[in-house]
Amino acid sequence: MDGAAGPVAGDARPGTAGAERSGSTHDGDTRAAVVELLLQEGPVTAGEIGARLGLSAAGVRRHLDALLDAGEAREVTSRTRRRGRGRPAKHFQITAQGRRRLGHAYDDLAGAALRQLREVGGDAAIEEFARRRVQSIVSSVPRARADASDVADKAEAVATAFNDAGFAASTRPVGHGVQICQHHCPVSHVAEEFPELCEAERAALTEILGTHVQQLATIANGDVACTTHVPLAVHPPPPR
Numbered sequence: 001m002d003g004a005a006g007p008v009a010g011d012a013r014p015g016t017a018g019a020e021r022s023g024s025t026h027d028g029d030t031r032a033a034v035v036e037l038l039l040q041e042g043p044v045t046a047g048e049i050g051a052r053l054g055l056s057a058a059g060v061r062r063h064l065d066a067l068l069d070a071g072e073a074r075e076v077t078s079r080t081r082r083r084g085r086g087r088p089a090k091h092f093q094i095t096a097q098g099r100r101r102l103g104h105a106y107d108d109l110a111g112a113a114l115r116q117l118r119e120v121g122g123d124a125a126i127e128e129f130a131r132r133r134v135q136s137i138v139s140s141v142p143r144a145r146a147d148a149s150d151v152a153d154k155a156e157a158v159a160t161a162f163n164d165a166g167f168a169a170s171t172r173p174v175g176h177g178v179q180i181c182q183h184h185c186p187v188s189h190v191a192e193e194f195p196e197l198c199e200a201e202r203a204a205l206t207e208i209l210g211t212h213v214q215q216l217a218t219i220a221n222g223d224v225a226c227t228t229h230v231p232l233a234v235h236p237p238p239p240r
Contacts, residue, residue: 072098
């Protein structure tokens with residue numbers, strides 16, 4: 001019997017790498033290793049994960065349960081032919097949401113590339129890169145007409161475009177306007193160093209929606225979400 005999961009030190013089997021042994025690694029590192037294995041080898045069983053990472057059954061189950069609860073992993077039916085009696089072992093694989101956990105793995109590379117771009121082309125090169133990046137996300141959204149209803153519809157279309165790009169975006173009505181909320185930002189760590197990425201988003205929304213939009217909060221600044229207020233009393237945006 002596995003019983004309840006005990007202290008971290010008790011989760012590793014004797015003679016294994018002891019990925020959960022106290023002082024060996026942190027839970028976050030172990031969870032990341034489980035996610036990486038699900039990504040590269042999935043669908044896999046809990047037993048296979050334990051054998052690869054040196055985890056006990058209780059240790060594997062603890063991490064898998066957390067990933068399942070978060071929607072970052074799922075159980076799948078194995079196509080392997082059953083042998084003998086008993087229920088087949090459960091297999092697990094990563095979900096699209098789980099893949100987003102790896103989104104920051106390329107932050108160092110992206111940051112280095114942008115720093116090099118700035119050295120070669122200056123601030124103007126960073127601004128142009130940021131502008132093209134956000135245009136690639138919202139290029140399918142046409143400009144809003146000068147009426148509140150269409151601005152609200154286009155704000156919803158913008159949120160859908162950002163959501164499809166992995167930003168977990170949504171809208172909500174607030175007073176005489178609407179707010180576009182991004183609950184996840186795949187580039188937040190890079191945007192901390194390069195605020196041009198956030199500014200390009202604000203400029204693109206101003207152009208598409210035809211009204212003065214205001215960024216109330218950004219994940220890059222430590223807020224829980226990126227929030228942009230879109231007033232529905234339409235005023236011409238300033239000239240570019």
